[in-house]
Amino acid sequence: MSNIGESQVWNGRIFSEGWKAAKGGTHDVIEPATGERIGVIGTGSPEDIDNAVVSATKAQAAWAATPFDQRAAILREAARLLKERAPEINEWNVRECGSTRPKAEWELHATFEQLQMAAAIPMQPDGALYPSAMPGRINICRQVPIGVVGVIAPWNFPILLGMRSVAPALALGNAVVLKPDTQSGVAGGLLLAKVFEDAGLPAGVLHVIPGGPAAGDALVRHPKVGMISFTGSTAVGRAIGEICGRMLKKVALELGGNNAIVVLEDADIEAATSNGAWGSFLHQGQICMQTGRHLVHRSIAQQYAQRLAERARNLAVGNPAKDPVHLGPLINQKQLDRIDNIVQQSVSEGATVLAGGKHVGLFYEPTVLAGVKPGMPAYEQEIFGPIAPITVFDTDEEAIDLVNSSEYGLAAAIHTQSMSRGLAMSSRVRVGMVHVNDQTVNNEFHVPFGGMGASGNGGRFGGPANVHEFTQTQWVSLMDKPIQYPF
Template sequence: MAEHDSPWAGAIYVDGRFRPPAAGGSLPVRDKSSGEVFDLAGGADTAEVDAAVASSLIAQREWAARPYGERAAILRKAAAALEQAGGFAELIVRETGSIAGKADYEIGAAAGELIEAAALASRPVGEVLRTGHADRFSVSERVPVGLVGVITPWNFPLVLGMRVIAPALALGNAVLLKPSPETPVSGGLAIAEVFDQAGAPPGIFQVLPGGEEVGRRLVEHPDVAMIHFTGSTAVGREIARTAGSLLKKTSLELGGNNALLVLDDADVEQAAMIGAWSSFHYQGQTCISAGRHIVGRQVADAYLRDLTDRAAAVTVGDPLRDGTGLGPIINDAQLERARRLLDDAVEGGARILTGGTNEGRFFRPTVVVDVDPASALWTEEIFAPIAPVAVVDSADEAVALANDTGYGLVSSVVGSDVHRATEIARRLTCAMVHVNDATPQDEPLAPFGGIGHSGLGGRAGGDSNLEEFTERRWRTVASSPVHYPY
């Protein structure tokens, strides 16, 4: 997977092979730290979408008819190919701007998704139902959705893609993937090489890097049975409107404005460590980062000191260098948005305790207090290493402030009394909640997703994948034709 000699150079992946797009489009693959173009991906257009859909439909029927053991074996081979792929970690570092530890996590987590999906392939897919007819056999069975269109983000392109691709394939679907233009390789074409090495049959997994028009055609295409989108709430709303008019199944994993509650009995050192990781990990560029720290007044001063010290100690720079804690913001648009959110909050009376500066797209971890609760820094998803902190006088006030948002993705509660912290966690309006741990959590068997502005549809992970990527069908069989009055 070295640069310049990659099999995907200037290519898309259709019908089991890498080839240049018919219209000759291309996407530069940039090192997010240096800005250097180090590779090239093919840029598909809407005609490529139509052609890929047509071949996927044929391939999917053959794939679904295969014994489950064959599907599982290919997924296991893909996991092994991924773990053995030389250069994948460096590719993620360069294409996403993450540090090596985050890249290693993605590879391990994606391999785990493949292994769990292989086990999913052998799960029971039906149940015998009781029936009021003496001579009828009645069953509820699960059948594949068909062709699943997948649109993935740039922040965790490998694992967020594989979390959908692997279970969808395991259950007999075909997948047509449009990765983010920021990460067309680690989020798409390099994944295709993994499945190619695993012997996946042509057409069941195809990759079409491209722009907005490719994603729009994927959503609108009448033969794409389901759309799975991970990304911003604004784009998710547009997809929901389009897919809704077509009565198309959708699963939307959207943004979050997640709260970390530090109770008045919390171990401050542990709480600050959890808080720093929750807000600063991968430059805060995850939907499950903590965008609001809500802290009990009794521990607030100590918490702010510790959190500020931790933020100030982080090394920001080229993620390929040893010892770097944070890399660059993904692009100039994200940087400008983060700057605007922070500057507007300061104009409204907020105080920066540390950070708040940037050199190019390298943004210092930032701790902010006295933020107006009506400011965009408090009410919107930040996607930058900024930790706004509010001080409250009671647990009830903390819960009310945490729930005062349209988002509903994840929250965390930190406190020494685990029973009390758990009871407070149960009062939070969100789809995921963690006690004495950071907000960024993800496991292959856990139901991952959001409510409200954070998601629409089902959940990814474990048994939830059965609901997500199959449809229920009721089937009855009578031993002989049934007679009716007319």
């Protein structure tokens, strides 16, 4: 198949005060489903990053001073253009990232909602009036832009997870340098840059530079970048956190997860297995909120496992650009090898394959593992693939201990016919998000999103949480007449 982006303005380029060649060269866009080259992107070097940050620093002050309604209008126009260009953007999400069409369509709509939410932020109160013990003093605490925000976005939900930071950061008066992964540089970067350019965003306010670790490191270490928003693996997030800590730089880390669905003995088996299948197999399991552990009460474990395996066997795997499949390809061979190694090693330690466990090329079958115990790779590790490991428990206390045994703390789900029982358990599990009678993969644009422990540093995205995430607090006190001190 031919290079479907060869006639586009972004072909082989980056976006940094217009479209230009990258000093870091170019990178072929490879379709995971076929292995074919479908495009070329520019890849940023540390020099490209430095030039972008210097440009963003110069442009930021004027952007912050732009009246809020004008900033909001540009974001609303970007949202409109995103919807208008949905066919093109969705096609790239399918071809470049291995997304199924329903997943791509959902992601684009969720990103549209993120933009609309961000457009509403600038008209909200940006401060508070505090009382003073000093007669005649007025105390104002207000939120002010950070300056330049560096956003490092992943390849799995590249449009949504990039825009989750880019849109509110821009709305609040920051300039942004976005570094998408090279595996999603078109869908998660260059197409979005074109949307903002055509929406009327002033030059220099947004830079989009796909790149690898060297570009990311340059962005994190740049002294003029006031904040890093990173979504990705815990290992890389720890390294970024260390650098930002030494530089006293604000950092938001949304990292990995080993998320559990807890199925109590009174759960609805049909509903619970439906939720478990969706949580484990959606987008080939390549989601930080993926249901990586199925903790099931012993009395229903066999029934749950059999039904979940039936659901897995009924899912179609194939090329999402050609067929209406449930699962597309994994993103690359390295990911497939890692996932298959987790499965095979767990089986060698006593786990049983009830469905799947095989692959052709990058297409890995939805897999159900029974008899998974703590200590096995399928229990301990973040799988990031279409694997559903089942572990049995006997009591609520044991279930809570199992959930909390992971260093991760992103999301959990609890299935029970008693909402009060689910609510009581939710307060005892150390995760940032708990869903009773639902599954672990959930996102609402206006609700604070984030994890605990190895899943993040407490940063939150969504609604009012964005205001504090992408600004600094400034205290201003005012008096009509100066104070006379005894000195």
